[in-house]
Amino acid sequence: MTTKKTWVIKLGGAVLNNPAALDALFVALGSQQQANFVLVHGGGALVDSWLQDAGFATAKHQGLRISPAEQMPYIVGALAGCANKQLLGAALKNKLKPVGLSLFEAGINAEQKLKALGQVGECIPTADSILPLLIEAGRLALVSSIGFDEQGHWYNVNADEAAAAIAKLLGAELIFMTDVEAVLDQQGQALHQLDKAQIEDLIAQGVISGGMEVKVKTSLLAAQHLRRGVYISSWQKPENLIALLQGEHVGTQISM
Ligand SMILES: Nc1ncnc2c1ncn2[C@@H]1O[C@H](COP(=O)(O)OP(=O)(O)O)[C@@H](O)[C@H]1O
Numbered sequence: 001m002t003t004k005k006t007w008v009i010k011l012g013g014a015v016l017n018n019p020a021a022l023d024a025l026f027v028a029l030g031s032q033q034q035a036n037f038v039l040v041h042g043g044g045a046l047v048d049s050w051l052q053d054a055g056f057a058t059a060k061h062q063g064l065r066i067s068p069a070e071q072m073p074y075i076v077g078a079l080a081g082c083a084n085k086q087l088l089g090a091a092l093k094n095k096l097k098p099v100g101l102s103l104f105e106a107g108i109n110a111e112q113k114l115k116a117l118g119q120v121g122e123c124i125p126t127a128d129s130i131l132p133l134l135i136e137a138g139r140l141a142l143v144s145s146i147g148f149d150e151q152g153h154w155y156n157v158n159a160d161e162a163a164a165a166i167a168k169l170l171g172a173e174l175i176f177m178t179d180v181e182a183v184l185d186q187q188g189q190a191l192h193q194l195d196k197a198q199i200e201d202l203i204a205q206g207v208i209s210g211g212m213e214v215k216v217k218t219s220l221l222a223a224q225h226l227r228r229g230v231y232i233s234s235w236q237k238p239e240n241l242i243a244l245l246q247g248e249h250v251g252t253q254i255s256m
């Protein structure tokens with residue numbers, strides 16, 4: 001049994017457009033032999049462009065993409081196919097041993113969140129995850145946010161929620177790596193620490209919105225469940241990841 005700490009890292013999809021940042025991140029991961037990692041990735045921008053190319057209109061409700069059944073082949077293709085395999089290629093290039101997975105193999109089932117959102121999925125943890133075996137075997141799991149129910153229907157799960165569910169399942173540390181260095185206040189200054197009351201205030205004032213609203217709400221729930229701080233930082237700064245692993249305080253810490 002491995003005694004190393006496991007870190008679940010959520011990678012925002014915008015990193016897919018930045019191969020140099022992706023390489024730097026994988027180099028940083030490869031240099032940290034004292035920890036295990038599981039990567040959960042998004043790809044929202046890629047989904048936008050695939051849907052647009054296919055002639056679909058797409059919309060979000062409170063940061064979640066409304067996902068009609070007829071759009072799912074494109075959403076699944078972009079996230080579990082293209083984005084997942086693009087990351088796999090970058091990890092391979094950087095001498096890691098990646099395995100690409102959907103939420104099902106990772107031990108998370110999905111069920112419909114809200115009828116009005118179509119195939120948007122909510123995470124249901126199961127007792128059947130391949131992740132501990134992959135970690136034990138020294139493999140780097142790359143998990144897309146496509147989930148399935150027991151009938152085999154597919155769902156589009158928000159990748160932040162997917163990462164939080166996997167961190168809970170593994171009792172792991174959780175870091176969201178996005179395209180901003182921290183959650184920002186009204187003046188655009190980094191907020192180093194946020195708790196429930198501050199988060200509610202900033203959302204009500206419209207300072208935190210869109211994808212960041214989902215991220216901070218998901219982080220808060222995860223911090224409450226994991227009983228420890230959850231971090232938001234940028235994939236543009238792999239040194240921040242190393243700093244967090246060493247117990248330093250960078251980006252925004254969301255606490256209970
Ligand atoms: N207060 C805020 N601080 C930082 N970013 C914010 C804030 N409010 C909204 N955002 C937006 O949230 C984005 C990050 O969320 P999202 O695009 O969903 O990231 P990811 O794809 O990495 O999950 C930022 O790029 C920014 O445009």
Ligand SMILES: CC(=O)N[C@@H](CCC(=O)OP(=O)(O)O)C(=O)O
Nearest residue numbers: 013042043044064065157158159
């Ligand atoms: C339901 C829902 O909103 N799913 C997201 C899944 C991808 C994602 O979360 O990507 P980022 O992390 O890059 O934003 C979507 O379709 O965009």
